[in-house]
Amino acid sequence: MSRVKRIAKELEECRQDSQSGVILKLNNENDLTHLTGYFKGPPGTPYQGGVFQVNIDIPNEYPFKPPQMKFTTKIYHPNISSVTGAICLDILKDAWTPILTLKSSLISLQSLLQSPEPNDPQDAEVAKHYLSNKAGFEETAAYWTKLYASPEDGGEFGSVQVSDSALYGIDDEIVGQFENMGFPRDKTIEVLRRMGVKSFKGVGNKPELENKILEELLKECQ
Amino acid sequence: MSDDDSDIFFEYEYDQEDDLDESSFCFSSDGEDDVMFDVDGENSDTPQTKISDTLANVGANGTLYYPWNVEQFIENKLLAKLDKLANGTLTACSIDELLIMLQVKGWQEDEVLNDYFDNRDKLYEACGLPVGVPMRNTLKKIKNYSCFVCCEDYSETYVYSLTCGHTYCINCYYSYISNELANGGPITCIEPDCKYTIPYRDVTDIFDIVNKTNHGGVTTIKSMVENPLLVANTKAMINSKRKYKWCPATDCNGFAELVGNVNDSVESLSSAKESVDISKVPIVTCSENHEFCFDCNYENHLPCPCWIVKKWIKKCNDDSETANWIDANTHGCPQCQSAIEKNGGCNHMTCKKCKFEFCWICFEDWKKHRNDYYSCNKYRNERQEDEQRKNRSKQSLERYLHFYKRFAIHENSMKGDLKTMAQIDTYTRLYMEDLRDQGKKNLSWNDIQFLPTAMRALQNGRKALKWTYCFAYYLGKSNFATIFEGNQDFLNKTVEDLSEVFEQIMSKKNPDKVGMILKNKTKLRNLSELVNSRKNMLINGARANLDDGLLWFDNEI
CATH class of the missing domain: 3.10.110.10 (Ubiquitin Conjugating Enzyme)
Structure with missing residues (x-):
């Protein structure tokens, strides 16, 4: 009423x-x-x-x-x-x-x-990215803003070339590395997203992480 | 009765063609308005009252409990605490303040007292009560007011404000409170950061004014037990505590408080998984006398333990598709094959078409049942030896259907009994009025009390009988299982006999219902005694034999 x-x-x-x-x-x-x-x-x-x-x-x-x-x-x-x-x-x-x-x-x-509140998240994947690598998070968020929230083209895919790795804040180098081994690009990104791996920077035991990713990828591509 | 020409017709045991209740369980829910027939009035037999300080009621299985409804609970439990504080220890506080403090402290009056004497101001602040200033809540009528929340411009309206002075129109406060009630907690001022709590009596006033002006009603909230805030708070509390459970019957406002068992404390009552100790099944009744199991929320399912009930219900739900329903609920007449659905009454059937008399359970000629022994309950697996392996799955289905059919028959009959009871009630009332008009006093109130007792015995007998089929389905084979079936037969026979007496009374052929009732008085009395004792014998026997390991449930089934 x-x-x-x-x-x-x-x-x-x-x-x-x-x-x-x-x-x-x-x-x-x-x-x-x-x-x-x-x-x-x-x-x-x-x-x-x-x-x-x-x-x-x-x-x-x-x-x-x-x-x-x-x-x-x-x-x-x-x-x-x-x-x-x-x-x-x-x-x-x-x-x-x-x-x-x-x-x-x-x-x-x-x-x-x-002022995001990453400790009370709605999107756990994004919150993890925010907490572990704030610079990387901001880069991705800015990329999404440019891609989806730009006023000129109403946020549609248009003038901007879409990069699927940047979309999830994943270092293109890693994706390329596994692509060169013969894994499909989309699967690689999916696995990296699931594992929460954005880049190899600051990773202590790089070979071990690489092996883990490989294992997951092999499972995924079976 | 259907007289059409089609091949299929349904036979009703009763003249009235009421829709069948589809719910899978019926609660013996007829106590409500019946003054004369206190059918489920088991409480009237027990001397205990409902006030919490006195003895608890003892349920069907030795369970100790209090039957409640929300109003009684508020009156006897909550307002009693308020009284204690208001007239004893905390006379300095107003009723409004005490109610808010009790609510905030979860109705622990000791905590209120401790906190009050510990740090009064802290308690007041935690409760949203004004500290250092008097309570200045106002509810007044003013002219030319624009409410900020609803954006209405009133030429005249009531406005409400708490001590803080944030004023909004009464309609907004009404809607706001109505929405906040669901949370069950104290309700504060509309202003986001204002923590002043709205007192109970203000809620009553606001609701009364809005109901009066907007809905044209008269003052609706007469006493504290109807206060919406108190009711909502009580409901939230009942939901949150494990010792309370709402009655599962439809539209029932009652609930039960579990205290324990005559032999045990309340902790031991939550029966261990797959326990065969049925003496711990907590059977309670709510304030409306609906009997239910506190653990699994079904009706009184003795002699089955809760986990068997769950297994059975799951199986019935899984298997009860249309085909099974038809198979279990309708049957062709053994002579002329017309489809017949039984919706109540006893198992002595007469086909409307060919007049063949038969037993609904075994579909044999009724004449065979004339000798005393009623033996159509036993599951015979004669053919098992011949084609054992080949027919295993078929037999398992048949076995299930055998028990399910009997389970369903008694469930339906219970619904039928409820109708019979309503009818008997009507006839008797009419007769009593008739007599009163004539100035006679032949029939006294006490004289017909045997009738509700008999009806209650019939209902309880059927209920127990119903669950014995679930019990028997899961029962492992043994000599004691055979004895159990024998006792089941006894109970079945008596229940059927009792049901048949009612059937005769209600028969169309007999216009003088009351005369018939009086004629059968002794028979009804004896039979109901017999049903009760046989029911108890069956349940107690099952309990003892389960305890001793003489009966067991077959896990393979």
């Missing part, structure tokens, strides 16, 4: 506010329950320069229950699933209160990009 007025008012306020950099749009003019939110990647982060798109579903009990949000733009972040875009953020779950708004939630997402 109160939902319609409240959402209409939130939309109107968001429209008038050009400062926040948050945009809210209705997916369909006649339906106030399905929206899309847009915001810019915060400066000084690997997400800088990207525009991120968030799908918003409003439950019947809104504003007493939180809106359901997930990223439609692919993003490389420990608290966001790299596959589904699902978000792990307390205010969208238990910590929601009716005082919060769609705009404030999107701003919270923006600050989540600024």
Whole structure:
């Protein structure tokens, strides 16, 4: 009952506010329950320069229950699933209160990009990358931003040449090494992803790790 | 009764064509509104009351427990603690403050006391109660108000605020509280970082006003036991503690608290895996007198232990596809082959088409049953010797169907009995009213109490009988197993006899139901005694023989 007025008012306020950099749009003019939110990647982060798109579903009990949000733009972040875009953020779950708004939630997402919480991850693989090799993580996250969140081509594959190894932050040299042994490129990347191996830099016992990868690859390619 | 011309028709034992309940178990759930027929009123036989400080009830198997429903529990357990604090040790605190403190401390009144005298301010802060300032919660009507949460502009509305002064309209608080109730914990101010807790009585007031203005209702929450916050908190507590279990019957608000066993403490009751000690099966009843097993949440399944029940249920679910259902639940008349579905009553069947009288269990001529011994229960494997290997899998299916069929028959009959009971109840009420109108006092309340007793005996007898088939299915072969089957026959015969008396009473041919009931009074009394004693004999015998290793469950099956 109160939902319609409240959402209409939130939309109107968001429209008038050009400062926040948050945009809210209705997916369909006649339906106030399905929206899309847009915001810019915060400066000084690997997400800088990207525009991120968030799908918003409003439950019947809104504003007493939180809106359901997930990223439609692919993003490389420990608290966001790299596959589904699902978000792990307390205010969208238990910590929601009716005082919060769609705009404030999107701003919270923006600050989540600024300060990830890798110890409470949504995407374990990304979180592991973040914790073990922050520079490598940032490189990959920036690559994803360029690839999927660039405003010019709406985040589609286009002018940028896609590199499958860079997509997962894997050193192209390793992939090449195993490719030269005759293993298919996609399988190699799959195995390396599964094992959480990004590069040989800083690895103590390189031959042992190589053997392990080989073993896995042989299993995979049987 | 169906009179159409098709080959297939269904015979109903009763005139009313009620839909069959599809649920796989029926609970003897008729105690609710019956004043006259306290059918499952086993509690009325036990002198113990429901107040926790007194003795616990003793269940079917020597289980000690308290039957509860949420209201009784709040009244007797929770509000009693509140009373103790409010009128004794903590008279300085208001009821609202005490309730919040008790809730935060999980209703441990000692903890509240300790923390209070240890550091009052710390406790108050942890509970979201104002420290150093008085509680200034306000619920008032104001004009021209725009609520920040729902964005409504009211010309006049109630608004609510806690000591913090964060004010929102009553509708928002109502929705907010309703949503937060599911968590079962204390509810704080809407403002995100404000930790003030909403007291119980304010919840009552908010709900009452909203119900009155928006839903046109009158004041609905009359007492503390109906307070939504208290009810939600209680439910959350029952869910979280192992000694409480909700009654599995449909729409039942009751639950049971397990105390122990007459011989053991509560810890020893969770029966060890594959234990054959059925004296530890914790049978309890809820406040609505639905009997259930505290361990596995099924109905009273004695003489089977829980793990056998689980195995059986799993098997029945796996195997009970349509073909098996038809095989187990319908049967062609042995003479004219018309398909017949039995939905209650006794096993003496008369085909509506060819008038052939037969036994539903063995499908032999009923005349053969006229001699005392009722022997159609034994599983005979005569053919086993001839084609043993070849027919092994077929026989295993047949064996299962043999027991499942009998299990299902009694389950259905129990549902039928419930209908019979409702009918008898109606007839008797009518008759009583009739007599009262005429100013006669021939039939007194006490005179018909034998009827619910008999019905209860029939229900319990059938329930036990039903589970003996599951028991017998898994039973290893031995002489004692044969003796068990013999006892099963005895019980079966008595249960059928008792059922038949009810059948006669309810028969269409007999218009004077009440006269018939009175005529059969002695018979009903004797038979129900007999059913009870034979049931107990069967269960006690099974328990003793399992204990002594004379009966065992065959793991191969």
